[in-house]
Amino acid sequence: MSEKPLSRFHQPIAVPGRRLLHHVPLKFVRKKVAGGGQRSVNQEIPLIPFIDFLLCIVLFLLASFSASGELPIDKNVKLPNAENVMDMTDAPMVAITGTHILVDGNPAGSTRAIEESNRMQRVDELFNVLKNKRELWKQLNPAKEFPGVVVLQVDRRVQALVVKSVFQTAAFAGYPNVSFMVGRLPKTE
Amino acid sequence: MAGIDVGGHGGKRATNHEIPLIPFIDFLLCLVAFLLVTAVWSQMARLNADARVPGPPKDEPPEEIKKEKQLHVEMRGDRKFQLIWKEGNTVVNTIDLDKKQVPIGDKGDYRYPDLAKKISEEWNSNGSHRAPTDTKLDQAVLHTDNSTPFSDIVAVIDAIYTPKRDFTFGGKTDKVPSFNVTFSVN
Numbered sequence: 151m152s153e154k155p156l157s158r159f160h161q162p163i164a165v166p167g168r169r170l171l172h173h174v175p176l177k178f179v180r181k182k183v184a185g186g187g188q189r190s191v192n193q194e195i196p197l198i199p200f201i202d203f204l205l206c207i208v209l210f211l212l213a214s215f216s217a218s219g220e221l222p223i224d225k226n227v228k229l230p231n232a233e234n235v236m237d238m239t240d241a242p243m244v245a246i247t248g249t250h251i252l253v254d255g256n257p258a259g260s261t262r263a264i265e266e267s268n269r270m271q272r273v274d275e276l277f278n279v280l281k282n283k284r285e286l287w288k289q290l291n292p293a294k295e296f297p298g299v300v301v302l303q304v305d306r307r308v309q310a311l312v313v314k315s316v317f318q319t320a321a322f323a324g325y326p327n328v329s330f331m332v333g334r335l336p337k338t339e
Numbered sequence: 340m341a342g343i344d345v346g347g348h349g350g351k352r353a354t355n356h357e358i359p360l361i362p363f364i365d366f367l368l369c370l371v372a373f374l375l376v377t378a379v380w381s382q383m384a385r386l387n388a389d390a391r392v393p394g395p396p397k398d399e400p401p402e403e404i405k406k407e408k409q410l411h412v413e414m415r416g417d418r419k420f421q422l423i424w425k426e427g428n429t430v431v432n433t434i435d436l437d438k439k440q441v442p443i444g445d446k447g448d449y450r451y452p453d454l455a456k457k458i459s460e461e462w463n464s465n466g467s468h469r470a471p472t473d474t475k476l477d478q479a480v481l482h483t484d485n486s487t488p489f490s491d492i493v494a495v496i497d498a499i500y501t502p503k504r505d506f507t508f509g510g511k512t513d514k515v516p517s518f519n520v521t522f523s524v525n
Contacts, residue, residue: 197360204367211374223383230493231448234500234516235384268485301385304489306447311485313492314522321390329385332493335443 223303223331224252230306231333238301239329242283244276245303246316253279261312270311273319280323300325386496388520407467409478410458410518414438414487414495420454424465434461440494451494455501462502462517471505471512479518496520 174180223229226247245252251259251273259275280300288296300320304313317328406427413421418438424431436457440449458479468475479499483492500516 197364201360201364201367204364204371207371208367208374211371211378214378215374229383230490231444231446232384232386232493232497233450234497234503235386238381238383238385270485306488306490306493308489309485310483310487310489310492313489314483314485317388317390317522326390328388328390330388330493330496331383331385334382334384335448 227303227305228307229303229331229333231335233335233337235332235334236329238331239299241297241299241301241329242280242325243301243303243331244280244316244320246308246312247305251276251316253283261308261315264312264315265309268311270315270318272322273315276316276319277323280320280325284324296324297327298325299327299329301329301331303331386493386500386520388496388522390521407478408465409480410461410465410499411480411482411523412454412458412495412499413482414491415482415484420451420495422457422461424461432465448490449494451498454495455498458499458518459502466502466504466517468517469504471507474506474508476515476519477517479520480523481520482523 168184171184172180174183224245224247227245243254244258245255246261249260249262249265250257251261253276256279258279259273261273264271264273284296284298302313302316302320304316320328408424408426408431411421411423411425413423415421416438420436420438422434422436424433434457436454439451439453441452442449462477466477468477481492481495481499483495499518499520502517503514504517505512506515
């Protein structure tokens, strides 16, 4: 009478674990080829995604790179902020700080006379500086049309009388497109 | 390390080459550091205004200036704004509006949202230059007291620039302010 094989439910329970190359009889060979039953200690650092990430950062920074550098803002000027603004442009910068007027950081008159007379008037020194700048630009770019743009950097506390006087002086010196430098406020709907 | 395996056997020079990734990463890191140090995170912008002074004399005869409606914004006094539509010297319409400041942020800035809304409504009903191909803008003239602080002027100019319209130039359409602002000398 032949012996009936055990069903799979009656077979002895095998210890779970790795099987591949574990049947090699020589112990030192088995240990080498089967990895000693431990995880490998050599780890690959994923360099390619790291390089991709670095390249993305480089491209973003290059796209936002400004060769002209930071806009010079006088420390004493506190600019107002506005919402409906335009991007800055490269143009002569007229700063009004206290009673001083500066063109690209160089002194170009005072507002004291305007405040004392309490009426709008031309600032002669500023007029001459801007006129010279315009003439120099025309000599350097004879074929181009003069854009006539000037940026006013005005402290938020300066009175309208001074602003209007400087505005008109710039206009009569050949800069009719006057822009006011402001801080950018986030858009509200 | 990354490598290129193109096969190659039989006593020849190995054609497997390692790309030197570590110096490449060092170079990229230096580039990132340089760009971060020199980056300009500027929040500065500008508000445009037009002085409307005559340009240099030209040989051609001057264009005939058509009388157009202009919006005069009076900000004299502490309580009210006055919006006046004028055609030449003729007053077409006058609107009074309460001066309601709405503070924004903690730096002492404020806005005039009611004025901005009213100016938008006025441009929608009375604005002359609406077509995207129209290169001219409607004119707004700002009247201020001599003692008005500059921050107040900026708040009003900001309100005047609230209405926007399409502007097509060189096949590209952008949103631009509907008005061009100038100052009244009086």
